[in-house]
Amino acid sequence: MSAMSHEFDLSQATMLPPVAASPRLLGDVATLANQWEAVHEAAAAVGHLAQLGREEPSDEVLALPLRAAETGGYTFEAVARGIDDLSAVMQPGLRALLAITAQGKDTTAAALTLWREFHHARAAILSIVETD
Template sequence: MESHPHSRGSLPRSGRPQFGLGSASALSMKWSALHDAASAVAALAGMTNGPLPPEVRNFPAIMRDAGGRRRELAEQNIEDLSAMMEAGLTALLSAFARGVDPRGGARALWREFLAARDATLALAPQGSSGPRRAA
């Protein structure tokens, strides 16, 4: 008998498999944190960053539903974007702390972020307007 009866992929007493819900949640958290960092970059650039459109906000759920290679590529792109933003934001904050105007660098990082994010969003299946919802 197994010491952890629920470690085989089902929720306690639900009888339903998890199907990677933990990684989908992690993807959503990373995506959200990435956009928080982008908002900080926009602020350093002297720009405003409005609310996310649904296709951006729902991207992690769309990719969870798409699965397969698309999802793997999206996860890798988000990791790469996160590394880029972490390094870039660290450099911008360091410059700002030394009294250097960060706006030019922040605008460049903002443009790079948008280009990389748009490439990542292109991984979503055509016609996907959001996650499938069950009533």
């Protein structure tokens, strides 16, 4: 018996490999590095609200944008998208924490939860680019 076909039936689809990205320009690496730093500044603020000390990032963390650019292609794109996604989580999360703090309420538990989510997401992004 054959299954009914509809617009979401991907059983007959051909999956194409990712298009090789062109070599990255220095500006792209600088932009990625700035975004990576901004996400970490937001994480530092969340860590403060969670009553944690400021984290000293490892060399592996600091060098991610450069390692991604050296690898290039799909890896660079995946890292860039991962950082964009992490930023999309951190910005509204930090805004919400600051709004709650402005009301004089305790944000420790919520900030700690966002802090943990940041670390899980950062570990996933770091795993995209293998270290030596």
